[in-house]
Amino acid sequence: TTLLYTIKFEGRMVYFQNPENALKRAKEFIEVNKKTDALETLHEVLRMRRHRQYQHDLHEPIITLYLQLCVELKKGHAAKEGLYQYKILTQNTDINSLEKIIRRFVQTAEDRAEEASKEAKSTRESIADVEDLDMIHTPENLMLATVSGEDSQDRADRTVLTPWVKFLWEVYRHVLDILKNNNKVEKLYQDMAQLAFTFCIKYERKTEFRKLSDSVRNHLNLIIKHSHQANSINLNDPVSLQLHLDTRLYQLDCAITISLWQEAIKTINDIHSLMQLSKKKPKPQALANYYKKQALVFSKANNRLFEACALMKHYQLVFDQKKTATDQEKQMLASGVLMATLAIPLPSSMSENEKYLDLQNSTKDKNMTLAAYLDLQHAPTRETLIADIVKHGIPGKVYPELQPLFKLLEVDFQPLKLCGKVDTMLKEVEALYTDLKCYTDDVRRVAVLRLMRQLAQVYDKISISKVVSLIPYIEPLELELLIIEPAKTLDLQLRIDHATQTFIFGSTIQYQREETTSGPTVQQMPSEMFRNQLVSLYGALNKSVELISPNMKQEVKDEARHEAISTYMKSAKRDQLAMVKRKEMIENRKEYYENLNTEKERAELQEREKTRREAEKAETKRRDEEEKRRTEERSAREEKHKDKLLKMEKVKKLMEQLGEKPFEGLTEEELLSMEEEDLLARGIEHMSKEKDDLKQKMKQVEKRVDYYTRAQRLVEIPIMKEEWQRTQEEDKVWWEKKETERIEMAIKKREYDISTRKRLLRMRDDKEVFVQSIMSNKEKMFQEEVMRFEEELEEIRQERKEAKKLEILKTLTEKRNKDRIAKEAEAKKREREEEMRKFKEEKMKSDLEAEEAAQKQRERMRAIEEKMAQKERAEESRPREGWGREGERREGGERREERRDGGERRDGGERRDGGERRDGGERR
Numbered sequence: 026t027t028l029l030y031t032i033k034f035e036g037r038m039v040y041f042q043n044p045e046n047a048l049k050r051a052k053e054f055i056e057v058n059k060k061t062d063a064l065e066t067l068h069e070v071l072r073m074r075r076h077r078q079y080q081h082d083l084h085e086p087i088i089t090l091y092l093q094l095c096v097e098l099k100k101g102h103a104a105k106e107g108l109y110q111y112k113i114l115t116q117n118t119d120i121n122s123l124e125k126i127i128r129r130f131v132q133t134a135e136d137r138a139e140e141a142s143k144e145a146k147s148t149r150e151s152i153a154d155v156e157d158l159d160m161i162h163t164p165e166n167l168m169l170a171t172v173s174g175e176d177s178q179d180r181a182d183r184t185v186l187t188p189w190v191k192f193l194w195e196v197y198r199h200v201l202d203i204l205k206n207n208n209k210v211e212k213l214y215q216d217m218a219q220l221a222f223t224f225c226i227k228y229e230r231k232t233e234f235r236k237l238s239d240s241v242r243n244h245l246n247l248i249i250k251h252s253h254q255a256n257s258i259n260l261n262d263p264v265s266l267q268l269h270l271d272t273r274l275y276q277l278d279c280a281i282t283i284s285l286w287q288e289a290i291k292t293i294n295d296i297h298s299l300m301q302l303s304k305k306k307p308k309p310q311a312l313a314n315y316y317k318k319q320a321l322v323f324s325k326a327n328n329r330l331f332e333a334c335a336l337m338k339h340y341q342l343v344f345d346q347k348k349t350a351t352d353q354e355k356q357m358l359a360s361g362v363l364m365a366t367l368a369i370p371l372p373s374s375m376s377e378n379e380k381y382l383d384l385q386n387s388t389k390d391k392n393m394t395l396a397a398y399l400d401l402q403h404a405p406t407r408e409t410l411i412a413d414i415v416k417h418g419i420p421g422k423v424y425p426e427l428q429p430l431f432k433l434l435e436v437d438f439q440p441l442k443l444c445g446k447v448d449t450m451l452k453e454v455e456a457l458y459t460d461l462k463c464y465t466d467d468v469r470r471v472a473v474l475r476l477m478r479q480l481a482q483v484y485d486k487i488s489i490s491k492v493v494s495l496i497p498y499i500e501p502l503e504l505e506l507l508i509i510e511p512a513k514t515l516d517l518q519l520r521i522d523h524a525t526q527t528f529i530f531g532s533t534i535q536y537q538r539e540e541t542t543s544g545p546t547v548q549q550m551p552s553e554m555f556r557n558q559l560v561s562l563y564g565a566l567n568k569s570v571e572l573i574s575p576n577m578k579q580e581v582k583d584e585a586r587h588e589a590i591s592t593y594m595k596s597a598k599r600d601q602l603a604m605v606k607r608k609e610m611i612e613n614r615k616e617y618y619e620n621l622n623t624e625k626e627r628a629e630l631q632e633r634e635k636t637r638r639e640a641e642k643a644e645t646k647r648r649d650e651e652e653k654r655r656t657e658e659r660s661a662r663e664e665k666h667k668d669k670l671l672k673m674e675k676v677k678k679l680m681e682q683l684g685e686k687p688f689e690g691l692t693e694e695e696l697l698s699m700e701e702e703d704l705l706a707r708g709i710e711h712m713s714k715e716k717d718d719l720k721q722k723m724k725q726v727e728k729r730v731d732y733y734t735r736a737q738r739l740v741e742i743p744i745m746k747e748e749w750q751r752t753q754e755e756d757k758v759w760w761e762k763k764e765t766e767r768i769e770m771a772i773k774k775r776e777y778d779i780s781t782r783k784r785l786l787r788m789r790d791d792k793e794v795f796v797q798s799i800m801s802n803k804e805k806m807f808q809e810e811v812m813r814f815e816e817e818l819e820e821i822r823q824e825r826k827e828a829k830k831l832e833i834l835k836t837l838t839e840k841r842n843k844d845r846i847a848k849e850a851e852a853k854k855r856e857r858e859e860e861m862r863k864f865k866e867e868k869m870k871s872d873l874e875a876e877e878a879a880q881k882q883r884e885r886m887r888a889i890e891e892k893m894a895q896k897e898r899a900e901e902s903r904p905r906e907g908w909g910r911e912g913e914r915r916e917g918g919e920r921r922e923e924r925r926d927g928g929e930r931r932d933g934g935e936r937r938d939g940g941e942r943r944d945g946g947e948r949r
Contacts, residue, residue, distance in 0.1 A: 044070050044083050051090060060094050062666075064103060067091040069659075071110040079114045085122055092130045096137060099188060101195030104130070108203050116256075120209045127200055127213065131220065134196045141189040194233055197221035198240065205244040206251060208258045208265070215268045222279040231285060238276065238288050242295060245269070266303050273299065274311060277318050289322045297398045309346035313339055319398065320365075329467060331395050333365035334405050337413060344417075359422040360461060366414055367434055368467035369407045371474050371516065411435060426453050434472060440479035444496040447472040469498060470507060474517070477508055481518055481530040489526050679704050 047070040054063035067087055088111045095104035108127065115123045197217065204214040218241055225234040248258045258265050273296045280289040296315060300307065307315075320335035340358045343350055392404040414420065420431040430450050433443060451465045473496060480487060493501050511517040520529045571578065593600075 044080075044087060048083075048087055048090065051094075055094075060098055064091065064094045064098065064100065067094070068103065068107060071107055079118045081119060081122060084111070084114060085126070088126055089129070092126065093133070096130070096133050096192075099192045101192055101199060104196065105199035105203065108199070112203055116207075116209065124210060124213050127204075127217070131196060131200060131217065134193045135220075135224075138186075138189040138193045141186045144186075190228055190230075193224060194230070197224060197237070201237075201240060201244070206248050206254075206257050208256055211258055211265060211268060215272045218272050219275050222276055226279050226282055229283065231283060234279070234283060234285060235288060238280075238291065241272070241276070242291070245295070245299075260299075260302050263303070263305065266299060267307065269299055270296065270307055270311060274314060274318075277315075281318060281321055286322060286325050289318075293319060293322065293398055309342055313342045313346075316342065316399075323395075324463070328395075329365060329369045330405060330407065330410075331399065333362065333369055333410055334396075334399050334401070336362045336365050337410065338399055340419075341417070356422060356424060357460075359419045360424050360427055360458070363414060363419055363423050363427060363431060364461050364464040364468065366407070366410045367430065367471060368464040369410070369471070370467070371407070371471060371511070424454075424458065426450060426457065430468075434468075434475055438479060440476055440483060441495060443476050443479070444469075444472050444498070448498050473499065473504065473507055474511060477511075477517055477519065477528075480528075484528075484530055486527050486529050489521075489528060492528060676704070679708060 047066050051063035051066045054060065054066065067090060070087060071091065088107060091107045092104055095101070095107065108130075111126065112123055197220065200217050201214065201221065204210045204217065207214070218237075221237050222234070224230070225237060248260060251257055252259065260266055260269070273292055277289055277292045277296065280286075280292055306312065316335050316339040320332050320339065323329075323332035323335055336358070340355075340362050343358060344355060389404070396402075396404045414431075420428060427450070430447065433439070433446055433450075437443075439446075447469065451468060455462050455465055476495065477492075480492070489501055489504075493499065493504060496504065499507070505521065508517060508519065509521075512519045512521075518531050521527075522529055
């Protein structure tokens with residue numbers, strides 16, 4: 026029985042199981058077909074914090090069984106939760122285990138989806154009817170299903186295949202969400218993303234492809250936003266960036282395969298952004314594939330201009346980097362570039378004012394964005410592409426059938442033969458090169474517009490039927506539709522007169538553009554010549570003035586220069602001060618705006634931080650409430666489960682005692698609802714009934730066996746006797762036959778052995794001679810080997826003796842050196858001790874001499890003090906004579922003598938004694 030443990034977990038009572046018993050319990054649930062209970066048991070073990078210490082042999086079987094149950098029950102969200110908990114366990118300890126588990130999980134889901142596809146005998150078209158796997162049963166589909174019929178195949182697809190495809194989609198989405206922005210599983214993330222794109226291709230899931238692309242794009246934004254976090258991916262690493270580029274290129278291939286052209290454009294934008302982050306360019310092979318796919322996307326968008334640019338980039342890359350490219354491959358690429366360039370529609374010319382007005386035009390912004398995708402600084406034009414292909418010599422490297430085409434359209438002026446020759450060449454190209462067939466219609470339209478421009482330079486008026494006869498592949502109505510737009514935008518100076526069925530070329534000066542278009546020309550249009558009359562008149566008048574007064578122009582220039590200098594000198598200081606003041610004002614304004622922006626950013630940052638804290642607080646509160654609710658539900662469920670287990674244990678004990686037959690036909694709920702006494706009475710009643718039935722059956726069986734055995738023996742006795750006699754006769758015949766054969770074989774073998782012995786006796790002497798020669802040679806070789814061994818042994822012994830002698834000599838030498846070094850050290854030690862002893866004796870002698878000198882000095886001072894004391898006593902005992910000034914003088918003289926005596930005492934008394942002590946006494 027599985028043991029249940031109860032602990033107080035975060036202030037509440039939680040029942041949980043240790044991992045070993047949980048795994049065993051889950052297997053028991055699986056055996057009785059209770060997979061949901063097994064899944065809940067394993068889920069509780071994975072999410073418990075007590076079991077966060079990773080053990081490979083324990084946790085890997087648990088997560089393997091857990092994911093297997095998730096696949097069988099199609100529980101995608103439960104699998105995500107389990108993988109998230111296992112990621113926390115293994116992220117810093119065993120990341121290879123996480124990778125192995127995820128790959129196995131995804132492979133299992135793919136296998137089950139494939140089996141479901143085979144079981145339903147489905148095709149990709151049937152599953153493609155479901156628009157969104159996240160919402161299979163839409164209200165519209167339910168309403169249609171009630172009023173429309175469906176066959177068994179449709180029902181099988183909906184009930185068998187669609188759930189597994191939906192589950193596989195959830196698996197890919199959850200796995201990518203778990204592995205995002207983690208440098209330890211970066212390669213696994215890219216592999217899973219490519220597998221998810223392959224899934225979308227296999228089952229033609231366009232909606233899921235869009236969602237997957239958005240998810241991968243959001244994950245990349247998270248990498249850029251949270252690059253400072255631990256274990257985050259560093260896009261500055263070339264390896265990481267190359268992995269992302271490879272995934273995006275595969276995504277682009279899949280988008281093109283599934284015909285999602287908007288997603289292809291978004292993917293191209295992502296690839297361009299990644300290339301901008303990289304410090305070095307990607308591999309030439311990847312870059313060439315990128316340009317090739319770009320050209321295909323632009324082709325589907327019917328944007329011939331940027332398609333030609335992409336093909337040109339691809340051609341340059343292959344020509345410069347691919348050294349193994351064959352001439353045939355280069356010729357094919359050059360032909361594609363030439364045809365795409367010639368197929369670009371003739372652009373509308375714009376005046377300078379229109380150019381300035383078009384700066385904010387969305388079309389120009391879009392062209393600049395597309396040019397950035399191709400690593401171009403400016404938006405390309407048809408003229409720049411024509412110049413590039415001429416610069417690289419592409420017209421001479423194309424197929425021989427295409428080489429005259431460029432000259433016809435861009436160089437030669439042949440309005441009467443242009444379209445006929447172009448049509449002939451293009452028909453030949455369509456027959457030989459099917460990959461260029463997509464450009465032929467566009468080239469024919471370009472040829473028509475080029476023809477009309479050339480006719481406008483030669484004719485003032487021409488009939489429509491004449492023009493149609495010059496163009497063999499167009500009808501009059503189609504021609505009119507083709508040229509009406511260029512005529513409206515004044516790219517063609519043309520008007521259509523339906524009354525006379527003619528084209529009238531030329532326009533007035535008011536409606537003529539200032540620019541001229543590219544292409545072959547022989548002369549200007551009349552409107553262009555009329556517009557340039559004023560310019561010609563101005564030039565002629567200037568030349569006339571220079572001829573009449575050649576110095577007048579220089580004088581005007583000098584006068585203007587002097588006037589400018591005088592004007593500058595008058596206002597130089599004022600202008601300089603104004604410039605300085607303006608500079609200061611600009612600096613102040615710049616500082617003001619910088620401070621304003623700083624304050625604004627600070628306020629926004631504070632607001633964002635406040636919003637984030639409030640969101641975190643709300644999220645924490647929601648999680649706590651959700652955790653509390655889950656805990657209460659889990660506690661109730663566990664209590665109910667516990668009661669159920671106790672009742673089931675009692676039922677099992679009764680079933681072990683009474684058997685399972687008394688309870689057959691009862692469901693689990695009925696068993697749990699019955700009392701123990703009722704179950705026991707039911708079992709006893711069944712046992713007594715079985716006992717009576719068994720007795721009755723045994724009596725009948727006993728009679729039947731007795732009668733059958735008697736009848737069987739009566740019938741088989743004569744048959745057995747006959748069989749025994751027949752067997753005896755057959756055995757005797759068989760033995761006689763075998764004995765005769767044995768005797769014949771023995772005789773033949775004896776004769777063969779005798780003949781063989783006679784034949785071999787003739788070779789006995791030769792054999793003995795041969796054996797003797799071999800033995801003598803072997804003996805000789807053995808003796809030689811023995812002698813050689815003895816010689817080698819003697820040499821080795823001598824070498825060992827020499828080595829032993831050298832070793833003994835070396836040992837003796839080392840011993841003598843050690844003894845000599847020890848003696849020298851001992852002698853040095855004795856010398857140091859002798860020097861120390863002499864130093865101590867000298868120091869003691871000097872100390873004694875200093876002490877004797879100090880004693881003598883003290884005695885001398887003592888004698889001087891005694892003499893001074895006697896003299897003072899004699900002075901005091903002498904009588905004082907007279908008063909007044911003489912007495913004062915005498916007294917003053919005595920005082921001076923006393924001071925003098927005191928000075929002598931200071932000079933030769935104790936202080937001198939102290940000085941002598943400092944010189945040679947104890948203080949020294």
